[in-house]
Amino acid sequence: MPKRTLYSEDHDLFRESVKKMYAKELVPFVEEWETKGLVSREFWKACGDNGMLLPDIPEAYGGGGLDFKFNAILLEETALAGTTGPAFGVHNDIVAHYIHNYGSETVKSHWLPKMASGEAIGAICMSExxxxxxxxxxxxxxxPVDGGFxxxxxxxxxxxxxxxxxAVIAARVGDDSGAKAISLFVVACNEKGFIKGNKLNKVGNRSSDTAELFFEDLFVPTENMLGEQGSGFIYMMKELPQERMSIAISCQAAAQHAYDLAVDYVKERKAFGKAVIDFQNTRFVLADMKAKLQVGWAHLDACIQALVDKELTTTEAASAKLWHSELRCEVVDNCLQMFGGYGYIEEYEIARLWRDARVMRxxxxxxxxxxxLISRSI
Ligand SMILES: Cc1cc2nc3c(=O)[nH]c(=O)nc-3n(C[C@H](O)[C@H](O)[C@H](O)COP(=O)(O)OP(=O)(O)OC[C@H]3O[C@@H](n4cnc5c(N)ncnc54)[C@H](O)[C@@H]3O)c2cc1C
Incomplete structure (x- = not known):
């Protein structure tokens, strides 16, 4: 990986503590989570105990009071550890921010400390x-009914x-249609009328649980509406750039991880009496990926800094999500090819990385x- 100047000594220390924690609490459990289709709640609690949840939410609400670069380190280290399991992007970078930026004081002080400790796990519910x-x-x-919705x-x-x-839920109010009818609500998932459906059987990202949800006469008190009624679509458009950066960060790190695995493999694997890395084709494909990864890190770091400085535009975030997710798929596919038949065997990590990459696009x-989105700015 090229030398990066984005992070300070404090960030580096945090990264070291995340690496140490992952070696004990994450890496040994990845296979189990893949099989169960779920990350254990104990892991979320352990993350809370280690101060790894809600890094950039103020300390007054149980967060770390730090900058988004700490969130980025978590995303990078999770991808570098070879898993997509714990959905920190959703919990830390999306749900906590909706609640913090638009929630009432009651909602913020009820949910954010629980999310920071790992006692409560967040979900964002837009797609239908x-x-x-x-x-x-x-x-x-x-x-609308007396006292709520x-x-x-x-x-x-x-x-x-x-x-x-x-859960943060996007819903329209009454019979109105269009963007101005949409509001966002914060809901406890154990409320009467909140029904968890099937865990979906996915091609990849298997240790992250993905589900259908149903709402049947689910009562939500007025104070659980986020911000202004009818402003939900505007809030989603404001928050989506951070969500897209989370994905871009994971993608760049996952591509790097796949590349590192492939380099190790082709140095060991022999064909026609020499190491696979000694074929010019292998070296050229690796060189092409290495160059793209180098440019990718530089671009990613510039975008993370712009996000921290609140200068990242919607177009730039969309470009980052597009480019880094496409890069991940390209790199992981090239890397799998270098493993030959073993690349297609589940026992090899590269096979999982290949399956996990596809959804990023x-x-x-x-x-x-x-x-x-990008074309609208042209
Ligand atoms: C594993 C996983 C996890 C997810 N997690 C969440 C989550 O936590 N919360 C959540 O709310 N959603 C989540 N999603 C949903 C995800 O965001 C949507 O699947 C995605 O936005 C696409 O929507 P769709 O599936 O309805 O596809 P559609 O919108 O039906 O699109 C179908 C195809 O048409 C194309 N298309 C649509 N409109 C246009 C257009 N204007 N121009 C050109 N092409 C177009 C699309 O690009 C796509 O190729 C998740 C999805 C997956 C698979």
Missing amino acids: PSTGSDLKAVRTKST ILNGSKTFITNGINADV IYGGTSEIMKD
């Missing part, structure tokens, strides 16, 4: 069976859907939607 890219078309409906509808593809204790907004 009939709509994902077109968020203006969500059908989940909230009907009654929610009815369903969501799908929800990360942490099974493990979740708290789909969730958080597809590559096509990223291109659409």
